[in-house]
Each structure stands twice: as structure tokens, then as C-alpha cells.
Amino acid sequence: MGSKSAMEGLVLFLVAISVQVLVDVPRANRPYYGVDFPGMIPTGRFSNGFNTADYVAKSMGFVSSPPPYLSLAPSSSLVGLTALTAGVSYASADAGILDSTNAGKCIPLSRQVEYFNATRATMVAAVGSGAVNALLFKSIFLLGVGSNDLFVSAAAQQSRNRTAAEQQSDAAALFADLLSNYSATITELHAMGARKFAITNLGLLGCVPALRALDPAGACVDGLNLLAAGFDGALRSLLAGLAPRLPGLVYSLADSFGLTQDTFADPQASEYTDIAGACCGSGRLLAEGNCLPNSTVCSNRDQHVFWDRSHPSQRASLLTARAFYEFFFRKGYLPPDQRAGGVGPEVPAHPTGGRGLFANKKKILFAKRDLQPNQRAGDSAFYDGPAQYTTPINFMQLAQPS
Numbered sequence: 001m002g003s004k005s006a007m008e009g010l011v012l013f014l015v016a017i018s019v020q021v022l023v024d025v026p027r028a029n030r031p032y033y034g035v036d037f038p039g040m041i042p043t044g045r046f047s048n049g050f051n052t053a054d055y056v057a058k059s060m061g062f063v064s065s066p067p068p069y070l071s072l073a074p075s076s077s078l079v080g081l082t083a084l085t086a087g088v089s090y091a092s093a094d095a096g097i098l099d100s101t102n103a104g105k106c107i108p109l110s111r112q113v114e115y116f117n118a119t120r121a122t123m124v125a126a127v128g129s130g131a132v133n134a135l136l137f138k139s140i141f142l143l144g145v146g147s148n149d150l151f152v153s154a155a156a157q158q159s160r161n162r163t164a165a166e167q168q169s170d171a172a173a174l175f176a177d178l179l180s181n182y183s184a185t186i187t188e189l190h191a192m193g194a195r196k197f198a199i200t201n202l203g204l205l206g207c208v209p210a211l212r213a214l215d216p217a218g219a220c221v222d223g224l225n226l227l228a229a230g231f232d233g234a235l236r237s238l239l240a241g242l243a244p245r246l247p248g249l250v251y252s253l254a255d256s257f258g259l260t261q262d263t264f265a266d267p268q269a270s271e272y273t274d275i276a277g278a279c280c281g282s283g284r285l286l287a288e289g290n291c292l293p294n295s296t297v298c299s300n301r302d303q304h305v306f307w308d309r310s311h312p313s314q315r316a317s318l319l320t321a322r323a324f325y326e327f328f329f330r331k332g333y334l335p336p337d338q339r340a341g342g343v344g345p346e347v348p349a350h351p352t353g354g355r356g357l358f359a360n361k362k363k364i365l366f367a368k369r370d371l372q373p374n375q376r377a378g379d380s381a382f383y384d385g386p387a388q389y390t391t392p393i394n395f396m397q398l399a400q401p402s
């Protein structure tokens, strides 16, 4: 395909695509995970089918996202060969930015970076450092991490009796730790030859079905959303500050928060009928229990934002990847600096969507132009115009040869 040849030599490395996991970690290698995957096989993805990383990779011309490092690690020649051709994924469920987050239950970010370093050594052994650097300069490093750090921190905070002022200083200390580690990680990867970073910020963590199920009205946990917004603001500044200091660094920061917020404010625009509950699980909102082989599974999975109590559906992943990759933005999108209350999120107070966030605001509407042939249901929400969910460039621009 055309885009593939333009990307020749492009390799995608997934570092730290951590997935949202709350307590009582489910495993995704059993039904009904993968119920919509080709062949209906559970693949370990926390989705009914493909995930966002798969769709980002597919957009860039790959068949799907790269294979996991640990499946290759027993053979160093396999690691090297795969890294040189298909990329490698170091992502780990439960992982956070901090080693302490879910310690012992995941591969933390720092270890993922070590695995990449080991991978790089096998690549150099195979083709030499000149060729490796040339390849890495063109490769995309996809990072999305931090949600588990915030979940763990928020859970710990709940059991402490802190004043509002103390909570603020706790949050500031947490952000300082997270951002200094994130900064160190990007700097290390850059030192190893990484140049192109696709980074996703944190979405409305307080609105995952598992948390809504705890509220009598099914409302989101606003405090956690505020924490995510605070992290996102700090991440944005971090990247803007790092770029001039790290020669050749280019990045695309994707706004999961804004996309989720807009999706929840106007679900119909994306043809969602359920933005609050899970599609596979048990109890209230199908979100009190994990998605297990004896769970109830909804049939209209494409109309659900969430697949299980904390992970998006395949279709939500597709729309997310598309929003980050291409020049599309959603009706009603407001850039972070134009949102009501600055970075503070406004979220629907009720799972059915409640008041539209932008009901009283002027909508940014662009004429709908010719849509790409691969666009399907839900696209009415997207308009061809300047990239709005990514800054300063979108994933497609990032992947273009420089």
C-alpha cells in the first residue's frame, strides 16, 4: 500500500502503553476478551478486539502492533530481527511511571527502557550502529503511561485523612515524581537514538465504569479527573520544555482527555448509546465484576465506549487512533486553554450524559469534506480540518519521513 512504501524502514516501538487497571487484576487471555478479534481469540489485549495501539500501528502501515518483547526475549536473534522489521512492544498491563506502582505485578517503565536498551544491543550486533541509528531516527516511540500511577495514588489517598491543602501538596509532589521520571525516560530513549515520540495523555480516569459503579448515581469521580487534568497540563509543559533541549526530538502529544470529554458530552455524534457501563462484566453497569468466561456480554459492543470495567471497546480504540492519527477533530472540541475553568474538567454528572458540556458555547464547525474511503460509522462526528486532538503535530505527520 502507498503509505507503506512512504514509511519504509519505519519501526514502531511501544514503550509503556500501560492499561488502566484497578484492583483485582483480570487477565485478558480468556473469553470474552477477543470476542470480536479475527478468529474470536483472546490475545491478551484488554479489548473485545483490537486496541488503540493496533489501530495506530495499522494507520502507519503495519499489520498490527508489534509483538511483545517477552515473547521474543528467549532468542536474541529473534529480538534483533523483529525489532529491525516489525518493532517490539514493551507494554505491560498494570505498569506505571513509578517503579512502586503495582510493584511486582508488572514491568515498570524503567525496566521497559532497559529491555529496549537490550533490544538495541541485539540490533547493533546484527547490522551495526550506523544502520541502527538511521532506523531509530525514523521509528515511532508510542508512549501512554500514568493512569495506573494515579489510580494507585488515589486509592492510597482515600484511606488517609488529608485536608484540602494537604491534598494539593500531595498532588504536586506526585506530579513532580511522575514528571521527573517521565522526563528521565524520554531523555534516556533519546540518548539511545529515539527521536519521534507519539505520546498520549490521560483521559477521564474517574469515569471508568468500575468507578461509576461505586457511585449511587453512577457519577464520575471528579477528583481523579482533576488529577488527570493536572498531570496532562504538566506533561504538556514537560514536552514543550524538552523539545528544544534534545536535538532532533519531535513529538505528537495526543489529547485523550479532550477526546473523552467531547465523546461523553455528545455520545450520539459517535453513535454511542452507552458511555458509562461496561459491555462484559457483572453487577451494576456490568462494572462491579471483571469480564470473565461466565460474564454477561452485550451484543451492541460498537455502541459502548467501554468494553470491560476499565478498558475501551474496540470501536472506541479505533475512533481514538483515528482522532490522533489524522486531520480530524470532533464537533464541539475546545483546546485545553479554552475549556471552562482552565484545565479543570467538566464532566457529565450522570451516566446518561447529562448537560452537554458545550451546549452554551459556540461550536467549532467546519464544512464536512470528502471522507476517506476507510471511514465508517461514527465518522459524522469528525470533520476534516486542523488537527485538534494532537499538538503540535498529529501522528500521521510524525510518521512522515523527515
Ligand SMILES: *[C@@H]1O[C@H](CO)[C@@H](O)[C@H](O)[C@H]1NC(C)=O
Residues within 6 Å of the ligand: 113, 114, 117, 118, 121, 188
Ligand atoms: C544501555 O546499555 C549499555 C550497555 O549495553 C549501558 O552502558 C547503558 O548504561 C544502558 N543505558 C541505559 C539507559 O540503561
Ligand SMILES: *[C@@H]1O[C@H](CO)[C@@H](O)[C@H](O)[C@H]1NC(C)=O
Residues within 6 Å of the ligand: 161, 163
Ligand atoms: C480528619 O481530620 C479532621 C481535622 O484535621 C478531624 O476533625 C477529623 O475528625 C478527622 N477524621 C478522621 C476520620 O480521622
Ligand SMILES: *[C@@H]1O[C@H](CO)[C@@H](O)[C@H](O)[C@H]1NC(C)=O
Residues within 6 Å of the ligand: 098, 110, 177, 180, 181, 184, 185
Ligand atoms: C523515579 O523517581 C524516583 C523517586 O522520585 C527516583 O528514585 C528514581 O530514580 C526515578 N527514576 C528515574 C528513571 O528517573
Ligand SMILES: *[C@@H]1O[C@H](CO)[C@@H](O)[C@H](O)[C@H]1NC(C)=O
Residues within 6 Å of the ligand: 282, 292, 294, 295
Ligand atoms: C463467575 O465465576 C467466578 C469464579 O470464576 C465467580 O466468583 C463469580 O461469582 C461468577 N460470576 C457470575 C456472574 O456468575
